[in-house]
Amino acid sequence: MSINIEDSLGQFIRYIQLERNFSIHTVKEYQYDLNDFLEFCKREGIADLNDVEYLHARLYVTKLYDEKKARTSISRKISSIRSFFRFLNREYQLDDAPFSSLYHPKKEKRLPNFFYEEELSKLFEENIGEDIKSIRNIALLELLYASGIRVSECVSIELDDIDLNYSILRVMGKGRKERIVPFGHFAQDALIKYIHEARPKMMKHTKHNRLFVNMRGNELTAGGVRYILNEMIENASLKTKIYPHMLRHTFATHLLNNGADLRTVQELLGHATLSSTQVYTHVTKEHLRNTYMKAHPRA
Numbered sequence: 001m002s003i004n005i006e007d008s009l010g011q012f013i014r015y016i017q018l019e020r021n022f023s024i025h026t027v028k029e030y031q032y033d034l035n036d037f038l039e040f041c042k043r044e045g046i047a048d049l050n051d052v053e054y055l056h057a058r059l060y061v062t063k064l065y066d067e068k069k070a071r072t073s074i075s076r077k078i079s080s081i082r083s084f085f086r087f088l089n090r091e092y093q094l095d096d097a098p099f100s101s102l103y104h105p106k107k108e109k110r111l112p113n114f115f116y117e118e119e120l121s122k123l124f125e126e127n128i129g130e131d132i133k134s135i136r137n138i139a140l141l142e143l144l145y146a147s148g149i150r151v152s153e154c155v156s157i158e159l160d161d162i163d164l165n166y167s168i169l170r171v172m173g174k175g176r177k178e179r180i181v182p183f184g185h186f187a188q189d190a191l192i193k194y195i196h197e198a199r200p201k202m203m204k205h206t207k208h209n210r211l212f213v214n215m216r217g218n219e220l221t222a223g224g225v226r227y228i229l230n231e232m233i234e235n236a237s238l239k240t241k242i243y244p245h246m247l248r249h250t251f252a253t254h255l256l257n258n259g260a261d262l263r264t265v266q267e268l269l270g271h272a273t274l275s276s277t278q279v280y281t282h283v284t285k286e287h288l289r290n291t292y293m294k295a296h297p298r299a
Helices: 005-019 024-043 054-066 071-092 117-125 132-147 185-202 222-236 244-257 262-269 274-295
Strands: 168-172 178-182
Touching: 005 024, 005 071, 024 054, 024 071, 054 071, 117 132, 117 222, 132 168, 132 185, 132 222, 132 244, 222 244, 244 262, 244 274, 262 274
Parallel strands: none
Antiparallel strands: 168 178
């Protein structure tokens, strides 16, 4: 049975959206990975997925290495393609051996980047202001640091998801798993000021329930959050790069540095397994070691 490339991809994407209930972000990653592989197939003259062999799988991975892709990216692409072939095996009895037997490259042992407390304090101090933009930006920064939520979770927050009396936030995480996250009084004060003073002025010509909005009142996007954070870094004259996930790393690292247990941090981050959270213990150990080496007279 002939298996058309475009038709089979469309079926698989509908399957992970509707049956597996994957998030929009995850679906986009699958689409990106699979489109890249299917373009490779076309260049190799493969119009029917039945014709894909182990040799093609090896050639594709070699191409990724030649393009100097990170091992984490290559590993993710192999996983995406494996899932696609397993789906086709179940639906059309397609041989999924080409990728099921393919070697998974080991991930680089890369420690997450995070802000030191002094850096973060400067980032807050240099961006405080009474204009509506500054009020919004500080509320955004406070909430990201106070809760450790992902940027995709942040931009999806609606006003009804926040309980300002109890300082808790309801977020929808990966796999549509809902969790409750607390936040402190700094974030609470910043959110109250933003919701009552800045947001109504930004929402003059629009009407929706999303918490964070841009200067025209439209829903803030993940790209918009990145732009705001980069602008705040420039204002603070910090010589470092920033991305939303860095605040999530900072949240976890600071909690562990100040005595929080690993299980609690796992719950707050919404990690399915403890192994995902354990990477932060390496960060804290490295931090302790560096501090010791700098401070001990005979280190």
